[in-house]
Amino acid sequence: MSSLVFFCGHAGTGKTTLAKQLLGPLMKASGAPFCLLDKDTLYGGYSAAAMSMLTGDPNDRDSPLFLQHLREPxxxxxxxxxxxxxxxxxxxxxxxxxxxxVRERRLFDHTWLGVAPDVKLRVVWVHTSEDVARQRIVARANPNDAYKLAHWEDYRQRRFVPSGASRDGLLMFDNTAPNPAHYDALVARIMAG
Structure with missing residues (x-):
């Protein structure tokens, strides 16, 4: 059975780092091949070119224009x-x-995703405090984060921590200071029945 595992969360939470950390352990635990698809790697260059043409700012990834026209594709x-x-x-x-x-529960919907009913779906919500996330964003100095930092108050309004029904089925992972035991526990939760 194939698995589709989402690593979701806000900027600066360490989603990509965590996914890369777990790729090998998940292949070993499952005995199956995995690939890693990172949105920024797949679409970063294209979005930079499109936004440069539309706004003159190739690093604009959070403006209303981007969110309205490029996010969904x-x-x-x-x-x-x-x-x-x-x-x-x-x-x-x-x-x-x-x-x-995540809020709309789409990542648990085989039909919406267009995947076979026997694909095992797991959704990991990677989180850390807003302060830690902002510090990481500043430290990584990625030009794609410039709009977020310049409009932090607007950006932070979009940040949320899943609660209530939107949290059901999520594998919550605090990525503030994980250690090997935390990684092992998350692999076990992803692989669980």
Whole structure:
């Protein structure tokens, strides 16, 4: 059985680092191949070119224009690429904020995702405090974060911590200061029945 594992959360929480850390252990635990699909790696260059043409700012990834016109096609392409791999028998780790999809429970919906009913779905919500996330964003000095930092109050309004029904089924992972035991426990939870 193939697995589709989402690593979701806000900027600066360490989603990509965590997914890369767990790729090998998940392959070992499952005995199956996995691939890693990171939204920024897949679509960063394309979005930079499109936003440069539209606004003159290739690093604009959070403005209303980007969110209205490019967000959905990026995410749909990410999920379509995951589906192609699953159909080939390769399990997939998908990395992206996907906060709207988490709130709307779409990542648990085989039909919405367009994947076979026997694909095992897991959604990891990677989180840390807003202060730690902001410090990490500043420290990594990625030009793609410039809009977030310049409009932090607006950006922080979009940040949320899943609660109530939106938290059901999520594998919550505090990525503030994880150690090997935390990673092992998360692998076990991802692999669980």
């Amino acid at each position: 990026e995410y749909r392409g990410l999920i379509d690429t995951a589906r192609d791999n699953l159909e080939l028998g390769v399990s997939v780790l998908v990395v992206g904020p996907l906060s709207r999809e």
